[in-house]
Amino acid sequence: MSTNLKGKDFIDTAEWTREELDSILELAKDLKMRFAAGEPHRLLQDKTLFMLFYNPSLRTRNSFEAGMTQLGGHAHYLQPETVYSPTIKVGDVGETKAAAETKERVSDTARVLERYGHGIAIRIFGKPADWIYGRGDQIVRDFAKWSKIPIINMEDDMFHPCQGMADILTIKEKIPNLQGKKLVMSWAYAPSPWKPLSVPHSVALVGTNFGMDVVLAHPRGFELDPKVMENCRRLADENGGSFKVSYDMKEAFQGADVVYPKSWTSIEFLPPKRPTPDLDGVRQLIDKHRDWICDQKMMDLCNRKALYMHCLPADRGFEVTDDVMDGPNSVIFDEAENRLHAQKAVMALTMGGRA
Amino acid sequence: MSTNLKGKDFIDTAEWTREELDSILELAKDLKMRFAAGEPHRLLQDKTLFMLFYNPSLRTRNSFEAGMTQLGGHAHYLQPETVYSPTIKVGDVGETKAAAETKERVSDTARVLERYGHGIAIRIFGKPADWIYGRGDQIVRDFAKWSKIPIINMEDDMFHPCQGMADILTIKEKIPNLQGKKLVMSWAYAPSPWKPLSVPHSVALVGTNFGMDVVLAHPRGFELDPKVMENCRRLADENGGSFKVSYDMKEAFQGADVVYPKSWTSIEFLPPKRPTPDLDGVRQLIDKHRDWICDQKMMDLCNRKALYMHCLPADRGFEVTDDVMDGPNSVIFDEAENRLHAQKAVMALTMGGRA
Amino acid sequence: MSTNLKGKDFIDTAEWTREELDSILELAKDLKMRFAAGEPHRLLQDKTLFMLFYNPSLRTRNSFEAGMTQLGGHAHYLQPETVYSPTIKVGDVGETKAAAETKERVSDTARVLERYGHGIAIRIFGKPADWIYGRGDQIVRDFAKWSKIPIINMEDDMFHPCQGMADILTIKEKIPNLQGKKLVMSWAYAPSPWKPLSVPHSVALVGTNFGMDVVLAHPRGFELDPKVMENCRRLADENGGSFKVSYDMKEAFQGADVVYPKSWTSIEFLPPKRPTPDLDGVRQLIDKHRDWICDQKMMDLCNRKALYMHCLPADRGFEVTDDVMDGPNSVIFDEAENRLHAQKAVMALTMGGRA
DSSP: OOOOOTTOOBSOGGGSOHHHHHHHHHHHHHHHHHHHHTOOOOTTTTOEEEEEESSOOSHHHHHHHHHHHHTTOEEEEEOGGGTTOOBSSTTTTSOOHHHHHTOOBHHHHHHHHHHHOSEEEEEEOSGGGTTOTTHHHHHHHHHHHHOSSOEEEEEESSOOHHHHHHHHHHHHHHOSOOTTOEEEEEEOOOSOSOOOSHHHHHHHHHHHHTTOEEEEEOOTTOOOOHHHHHHHHHHHHHHTOEEEEESOHHHHHTTOSEEEEEOOOOGGGSTTTSSSOOHHHHHHHHHTTTTOOBOHHHHHHSOTTOEEOOOSOOOBTTTBOHHHHTSTTBOHHHHHHHHHHHHHHHHHHHHSSOO | OOOOOTTOOBSOGGGSOHHHHHHHHHHHHHHHHHHHHTOOOOTTTTOEEEEEESSOOSHHHHHHHHHHHHTTOEEEEEOGGGTTOOBSSTTTTSOOHHHHHTOOBHHHHHHHHHHHOSEEEEEEOSGGGTTOTTHHHHHHHHHHHHOSSOEEEEEESSOOHHHHHHHHHHHHHHOSOOTTOEEEEEEOOOSOSOOOSHHHHHHHHHHHHTTOEEEEEOOTTOOOOHHHHHHHHHHHHHHTOEEEEESOHHHHHTTOSEEEEEOOOOGGGSTTTSSSOOHHHHHHHHHTTTTOOBOHHHHHHSOTTOEEOOOSOOOBTTTBOHHHHTSTTBOHHHHHHHHHHHHHHHHHHHHSSOO | OOOOOTTOOBSOGGGSOHHHHHHHHHHHHHHHHHHHHTOOOOTTTTOEEEEEESSOOSHHHHHHHHHHHHTTOEEEEEOGGGGTOOBSSTTTTSOOHHHHTTOOBHHHHHHHHHHHOSEEEEEEOSGGGTTOTTHHHHHHHHHHHHOSSOEEEEEESSOOHHHHHHHHHHHHHHOSOOTTOEEEEEEOOOSOSOOOSHHHHHHHHHHHHTTOEEEEEOOTTOOOOHHHHHHHHHHHHHHTOEEEEESOHHHHHTTOSEEEEEOOOOGGGSTTTSSSOOHHHHHHHHHTTTTOOBOHHHHHHSOTTOEEOOOSOOOBTTTBOHHHHTSTTBOHHHHHHHHHHHHHHHHHHHHSSOO
């Protein structure tokens, strides 16, 4: 285990070593048991996490806020318009002059908050990041650049590392030996054209990091970020797994041990690839692939005890049928619960602990 | 006393036995004294209450949130639009397709939250329940159906059980023996046509449950729900009180020991009785009864030491005159305070306690 | 030291004696050291502060909320529209009838909240106070009139006493002996016409209260409130300092030990001086003084080790250049940090402490 983690930012799991990620899982398991047993574990007593939400959230907000309470501290729920909407470049995002005048730079915001508390967590993707792919991640990294206290990525337009860790924690609970096990991160149809690539990125990254045989499945046009793909290949090499791409959902599901079917947008239609966001273009492309749905017939292609996973909220009836989502293979609520334990471990390791 | 209450939902007092309600009052009195004496009472240490507010709130929100702090835990303030607006039937409430796509089912929301914390409290009536009488209560019960942790009703379109318990706690503090005492739950004029029936329902239900002689007074057209009326009659029978209806405010106030004059809407003008909500119809009916106001002349009809009660906020100058509201018979701030103590008792009994 | 402060409102530092303000500074220093050393200081365990924010806030909200956590209690973040928008005079502020009907009087709000918790903190200026100079302060004082628990002014349209105390704490840390030291509270250019006079008022008041030689610098038309000016002169007399006005930024900066250049509006264009707020008039006046900017040339007029201060957020490029704000004379982040410690001292002294 690698435990010298105080102050370390948690933005993309690929920036943590495998040993460091193992420390998160170890502590998460321990905290999960203590919570179940009702044993206090006030590792961050009287400490503060600032949560800045540019987007809605059910699981992330409530697991972080309840998690801080369980650790003896407190999390602030901050919406950007109530705290002067920190921004990296005033004026360059189509803001009116009046609006820009009420904003404050991330550099100033970060250097103030670090004086009051112990961690800053941020969620930003889609519209609040002006539909420019990568801008959300850039804002998170701007906070990290300026803040001495750790930054936790609560999902930006590139990564959702807390989801990734909750997912691998769940998989390891159900499948003790991951060697040779097949994880399918698959695109699925949903009417909304604005879902970020953060989850497929982070799932593929943790899957390869933990030595699984990862298959990425999607229709053409929904390619992931090439830099992330490269990291997945490197991690597969380093950890004894593999990483492949398929354009056929059925082929991918054959013999799978874990399937993770989920919609995401196409970055081909967004800046910086396009001068302006073309959400209608995404919609037209999406609508060609309504058959990418996870139903019982798809599950029948997998191994009998294959896990069905989803980060939630799922678009029931589009991405997945009710019988699969509520069926015997589904582990979605265990997966949602593990958000709590994984995040508490990340917070305890980065915001508390050794001096 | 009946104390085996861990996990029990608190939606309508009529669904709790009289002994169970007595347990709430006993514990509330005890916690009130401990709070006054500054003695810690951390019965829910590090535990979490999720408060989902579809409507504004001063008393409810602050008494629950401060109450959880006093009990050593924490309450999340959640607004629906920030947590994907849980809904029981996506698409059937006149929502745009885009809006429906950003919502999540109550079934999924409840099954996630139960993994992170210890109770879910909900307020929903009026517009967020589409002005369909009973839909708010249906949503609360949908949470209860899916959640293993207790559901607390913070006021829906049918019941306000926390208000009811605070009211009976207040009445018992001022009038030790309730046998033969007359409680008048009266309609009063206010310009707003959208006030729910939850308070008159819950006040009539606790009044009869605690053996008082309850008189319900209102102009024709403001009838309460027949099912609630039936429960009131049953409870009066069981507990040695009585339950009568009057269409004359003055007649009702004669010799009263407690008066509770308050505006409510007419469910005759709302679905399911009408195909669409007719708030203008309510307004016209309301405007015929501007004389239903509680002034000093009305108070003079009551017993000299009669209690004037209101759940607040009151429409000063409409429902009640300032001299009555701020006069010697008014117990409104004691009543508001007792929200805190009654709710802390409900939370401690349902969310904590024995294993 | 004067320590009999339980229950005392903190609205304007000039209403506290110098000895009482010294108590705040003494405790703030102590709490700052304990926080740095990681030593628990739960002086307000399980207690509640109600924070009512009519305006956005980064520093104030987060320092109060984190401060309450560090003191073992909890602060509620309340926005007016979620708590029936307490108001002093329903209907007289251009509200629609429907809006007025959803509001509650401050008198009722205050008398309810005092039953649930231990302090009420309020921020209100500008639009929420209808641009009527003094109305925000009037609302804060209306809360103080009705509430038995202490009221803390988190910035109204006249005073920002917490900022003032953080500022003098910072100055005293850097300049041990304030006798004969020159503090320049200067107007500076910013495009926004709506910044209140609260900061220049409170800075001038604490500067004179602590015996500094205070120079107030601004273009004609930006005069401070005559009643505040009179208090500054009195405090300078009583505490061995001086208070002068200059209409020339350069002259004022000559030999300064502390400079505090900051934009504020002109109350000449606002009610009660005008029948309606004339923000365009303010804008035109402001735009004549774009040269009131704090750049390195201005800093060169001061003493070599002069402190550059600002309450933040600053309008970078307008009020001040980046090189000054991020330069060696700038103490802005220490100043922001001291908000936390000064406010924790105010809360501990007024909300807790001796019985």
